[in-house]
Amino acid sequence: xxxxxxxxxxxxxxxxxxxxxxxxxxxxxxxxxxxxxxxxxxxxxxxxxxxxxxxxxxxxxxxxxxxxxxxxxxxxxxxxxxxxxxxxx
Amino acid sequence: xxxxxxxxxxxxxxxxxxxxxxxxxxxxxxxxxxxxxxxxxxxxxxxxxxxxxxxxxxxxxxxxxxxxxxxxxxxxxxxxxxxxxxxxxxxxxxxxxxxxxxxxxxxxxxxxxxxxxxxxxxxxxxxxxxxxxxxxxxxxxxxxxxxxxxxxxxxxxxxxxxxxxxxxxxxxxxxxxxxxxxxxxxxxxxxxxxxxxxxxxxxxxxxxxxxxxxxxxxxx
Numbered sequence: 001x002x003x004x005x006x007x008x009x010x011x012x013x014x015x016x017x018x019x020x021x022x023x024x025x026x027x028x029x030x031x032x033x034x035x036x037x038x039x040x041x042x043x044x045x046x047x048x049x050x051x052x053x054x055x056x057x058x059x060x061x062x063x064x065x066x067x068x069x070x071x072x073x074x075x076x077x078x079x080x081x082x083x084x085x086x087x088x089x
Numbered sequence: 090x091x092x093x094x095x096x097x098x099x100x101x102x103x104x105x106x107x108x109x110x111x112x113x114x115x116x117x118x119x120x121x122x123x124x125x126x127x128x129x130x131x132x133x134x135x136x137x138x139x140x141x142x143x144x145x146x147x148x149x150x151x152x153x154x155x156x157x158x159x160x161x162x163x164x165x166x167x168x169x170x171x172x173x174x175x176x177x178x179x180x181x182x183x184x185x186x187x188x189x190x191x192x193x194x195x196x197x198x199x200x201x202x203x204x205x206x207x208x209x210x211x212x213x214x215x216x217x218x219x220x221x222x223x224x225x226x227x228x229x230x231x232x233x234x235x236x237x238x239x240x241x242x243x244x245x246x247x248x249x250x251x252x253x254x255x256x257x258x259x260x261x262x263x264x265x266x267x268x269x270x271x272x273x274x275x276x277x278x279x280x281x282x283x284x285x286x287x288x289x290x291x292x293x294x295x296x297x298x299x300x301x302x303x304x305x306x307x308x309x
Contacts, residue, residue, distance in 0.1 A: 001152065001153075001178040001179070001180050001228065001232070002123070002124060002125050002151070002152065002283075002309060003125060003283075003309060004231075004283050004286075004309075016242055016245055016246060017245050018238070018241075018242060018245075020208075030205070031206075031208075032206075033206075033208060033235070033238060035238060036234060047283075047286070049231055049232075049235070049283060050178070050205065050206050050207065050228075050231075050232055050235045051205055051206020051207070051208055051209070051235065052206070052234065052235045052238065054231070054283065054286050054287055055286050064094065068097075072128075072129075072132070077179075079205070
């Protein structure tokens with residue numbers, strides 16, 4: 001939960017009065033809240049932290065940062081919703 | 090993050106490290122605040138590269154490690170209640186309380202769920218109106234706005250079964266305490282990037298002026 005991961009905004013919608021959307025991280029697409037970055041549009045790149053986009057970044061930097069995080073081997077932990085732990089006990 | 094390629098250029102890195110060693114007239118003790126920074130410094134051997142000129146001291150910036158024991162005990166007590174679904178970030182499950190941890194409570198039948206985002210906890214409360222859903226809201230300046238948004242969402246949805254067990258901490262007061270200690274050896278800080286993305290750098294500028302200490306924002 002420490003990291004922010006860069007991803008591409010693929011869809012924007014308003015859900016329960018909150019601006020949110022879908023963000024692509026490599027091959028994974030996750031739901032994210034976009035309320036803290038009202039300037040963001042579909043196709044933009046954002047840094048996502050605990051499901052919230054906290055800043056807009058440019059495409060090249062986003063892709064390189066993603067690649068760096070991938071080589072550090074930290075993406076699985078950050079993007080997985082807890083793996084088996086997320087199922088009801 | 091900017092200039093990633095430049096930061097990863099071996100020649101530039103060696104040149105800069107050599108320049109830092111050459112220019113240092115005395116050893117410096119620097120603290121990196123964030124656990125992510127520590128991880129990167131160690132992984133890439135930057136501490137060794139800097140030689141004796143810079144001693145890196147690991148800071149308090151791990152949200153899991155700085156969550157007080159009594160808050161973990163409270164989370165455990167809540168998770169043991171039959172009417173409660175305790176929702177947490179995955180990192181918290183193995184953090185020991187005074188007797189056990191959330192992972193063991195879950196194994197014993199407690200309803201402990203792991204989520205990626207606090208909004209997932211709101212959805213759990215929405216789909217389980219018969220259960221009290223408690224989100225263990227830990228972390229620094231970066232998670233606090235997300236937790237606030239979860240509260241706002243719960244209010245909009247008029248949920249009566251969603252609550253937070255709040256354990257937020259701020260970075261600047263921790264730095265202030267360190268700098269105010271007579272035993273302090275830290276002469277400069279690498280401040281956390283994500284935290285400053287959220288709250289800006291004003292608090293850090295104040296610390297720079299008040300304590301005459303250099304602070305650079307970088308990384309996580």
